[in-house]
Amino acid sequence: GQQLNQSPQSMFIQEGEDVSMNCTSSSIFNTWLWYKQDPGEGPVLLIALYKAGELTSNGRLTAQFGITRKDSFLNISASIPSDVGIYFCAGLDSGGGADGLTFGKGTHLIIQP
Amino acid sequence: DGGITQSPKYLFRKEGQNVTLSCEQNLNHDAMYWYRQDPGQGLRLIYYSQIVNDFQKGDIAEGYSVSREKKESFPLTVTSAQKNPTAFYLCASRRQADSYEQYFGPGTRLTVT
Numbered sequence: 001g002q003q004l005n006q007s008p009q010s011m012f013i014q015e016g017e018d019v020s021m022n023c024t025s026s027s028i029f030n031t032w033l034w035y036k037q038d039p040g041e042g043p044v045l046l047i048a049l050y051k052a053g054e055l056t057s058n059g060r061l062t063a064q065f066g067i068t069r070k071d072s073f074l075n076i077s078a079s080i081p082s083d084v085g086i087y088f089c090a091g092l093d094s095g096g097g098a099d100g101l102t103f104g105k106g107t108h109l110i111i112q113p
Numbered sequence: 114d115g116g117i118t119q120s121p122k123y124l125f126r127k128e129g130q131n132v133t134l135s136c137e138q139n140l141n142h143d144a145m146y147w148y149r150q151d152p153g154q155g156l157r158l159i160y161y162s163q164i165v166n167d168f169q170k171g172d173i174a175e176g177y178s179v180s181r182e183k184k185e186s187f188p189l190t191v192t193s194a195q196k197n198p199t200a201f202y203l204c205a206s207r208r209q210a211d212s213y214e215q216y217f218g219p220g221t222r223l224t225v226t
Binding site for chain 2: 044103
């Protein structure tokens, strides 16, 4: 099946710092989605991207659909304690196979006071 | 409020028993999905259904079964044939017509001993 490489695996940052994470795939994707998951809860959709080069913001979050269609980036500006959690990228490939999304393994964001 | 509900939140079973996890949505979404999440892993697709009375196997369907008798409901049965059933199970849905965005329920943590 498809594979998504998400990096970094974990991040330890100070409150107020900006955060960057990315996701790369071995094949072309038509859709990129970014989710945040709190411990013991279901993922919550943050941003959806549908076009190569698209840059979309949601408050302090900004995500981009890479020009090659094989990568996506998520940035969080001025991090706050409630940003702690696991961030997942998910993609839908162009192959028209299974209807489900392919997920990365997540980036654990830890904010040090 | 519209949303996806999963029950129960925590479920304990003895090895060799079948167990059914509930997933209900009142979003009027056409498609529904079941994912499995293990520690340090991304989400893996078990089964999905795009329409009532029809469903398809995902990447890891062995040892699981589903039904879709109503648009709102997509129960998952974890059978005794599933070798490693202990996991966090997530149900999701999406409005088929115009979006690939999937929305998740709160999850059920199944522990089999």
